Amino acid sequence: MRRAKLHSGIQVLVVDDNYEHAAGIRGIASLDGGFDVIGTASNADVCLNMVKKYHPDVILMDINMPDTDGITLLQKIKKIDTNVRVIALTGYDDADLIYRVMKEGARGYVLKTMASALLIQAIIDVSDGKIFLPSVIAAKFFDYFQKSQEDEKSYVNSEDNLLNYLTQREEEVLELLTEGISYKEVATRLFISDTTVKTHVNNIFQKLQVSDKTQAVLYAINNGLLNKTRVNRTKIAV
C-alpha cells in the first residue's frame, strides 16, 4: 500500500484500556494511515512512561476509561511534555466533556463511531498544528463556551447586584479594600480622614448586607467590582 509510507514520519501513541479497541485504532493509524505507531498503552502509568521515553507526536487517547480519569491523565501528560498533541477519542459527544478536554489542551476530539478516514485526517491535521473538531462537536463547544460566558455576565450584571446601590465614593473605598489595605491606608489614598473611611465602610456593609471587611471584599470580587488581578492576567497573555 503506497499510503503506508505517506505519514511514516509521524509517531503515534494509542491509549485505550480495552485491548481490542486499542488494536483497532492501532490498525487504522498504522495500516490505513501509515503512521508510526510506537505503542499502545492500556493504563495511565504505561502511558506516562511511554510519553517520557518516546515523546510521540500525537497521542490517540480514549477519554472514557473506567479505571482512569481521562482528564487527569491528560493533565499529567501535559506536565511531562507540553508539546505533545492529544486527540481525545470517545463514544459520545458531551458538551461539558468536550469543553473540559479542550480546556486541558487536547487538539482534537473524535467520536469512535466516525469513519476511519476522519481519524486519519485528524492525526494529519493535529500533527500539522491544526485543531481537529468535527463541525457538530465544534458547535457544541461554542455553545458551551458562550453559555458559560453568558452565565458569568448575567451573574455580574444581575438586578440584585447590591454593588449597584453603592455611591461612587463607596465604590472607590471598596475597590481599595479589595487590594487588601487598611482603613488608614484607604484614607491616605483618598485624602480623607480615617473616620470618614469608617463611615463609608459602615454604609457599604449595610448596603451589601455583610458584617466585615473580608466579606465585603469577597462580595465585590464575586459580583464584578473589577477583579483586576484576573482580568489583567488574561489580557496580558495575548
Next chain:
Amino acid sequence: MRRAKLHSGIQVLVVDDNYEHAAGIRGIASLDGGFDVIGTASNADVCLNMVKKYHPDVILMDINMPDTDGITLLQKIKKIDTNVRVIALTGYDDADLIYRVMKEGARGYVLKTMASALLIQAIIDVSDGKIFLPSVIAAKFFDYFQKSQEDEKSYVNSEDNLLNYLTQREEEVLELLTEGISYKEVATRLFISDTTVKTHVNNIFQKLQVSDKTQAVLYAINNGLLNKTRVNRTKIAV
C-alpha cells in the same frame, strides 16, 4: 435567478459605517444569496433601533468601525435581543479579537477577503443555529482559548505559590476564612479553640507573607485555593 427565492425567509441586517462596503455586502446577501435584507445601518444608534423594530434573524456586522466599538455594539445588541445571531465581519484575523467577539456571543466570524459564497454559507449555517468559523479562524480561537487556560494554570500551579507551604490544617483554616467568617466561627467549625485558630492564622500570615485576614483570603483566591463560588457557578451552568 432561482436562488434568490431559496433563502427569502431569513431576515438580514447589514451594519457597516462605510456605505460602499455596506452596499457590497447587501448585494451579496440579497442578490447572490437571496436573503431578505431588511436594511443597512451605518452607525450604532441606527443599528440598535432596527434591531428593536425588526428583530432580524442574522446581523452582518463590521467589527472594525472607527467611530464605534464593535464589541460594545455587540453587547448592546445582545441586551436588546438575546436570540439574534451576529456574524462578525472584519478585514483581518486577530486571535484576540476573534476570542472576544465569540465570547460576546457572535455566531460567526468572516473575513471580508473571503469569497462571497462563504458569506452566504455563513448566513445559512448561522441562521440554522450552527457556528460558522473558517478552520483557520477556528484554529486561532482554540490556540487563544487554550493559551488563556494554560496561563490560568501556570499561575496557580507555579513553584512559588506560597499556598503549597501550608499544612493541611492551615489550608482548612484558610479555606474557611475565604467564606468570610470570623476566627470564632472557624474554631467552632473545626472543633478547636479560637486561640488555636489564631495560632494557625498567624502561621498562615507568615507563610503567605501577608499581614491580615483579608490579604490572606485574597492571596488564596488569586492563587487557586479553590474559589468555590466561581467554580461551582460554571459547573452548575451545564
Next chain:
DNA sequence: AATTATCTAAACCGAAAGGTTTAGAAATCG
C-alpha cells in the same frame, strides 16, 4: 533515642475593625 513537624492551647497587649450617633457642607431634586 532524638529531632522535627504538626496541632493544640493559653496569656498578654496593642492595634485595627465594627457599631452607633451626631453633624456640617455641598450638591441635586422636586
Next chain:
DNA sequence: CGATTTCTAAACCTTTCGGTTTAGATAATT
C-alpha cells in the same frame, strides 16, 4: 426654597484581629 443625597468628620465604646511567647501531645523522620 425645602428636602434628600452624598461626602465629610468626630466621639464613644466594644469586639475582633494581629504579634508574641510559651508549651504540651502526637506523629513522622533521621
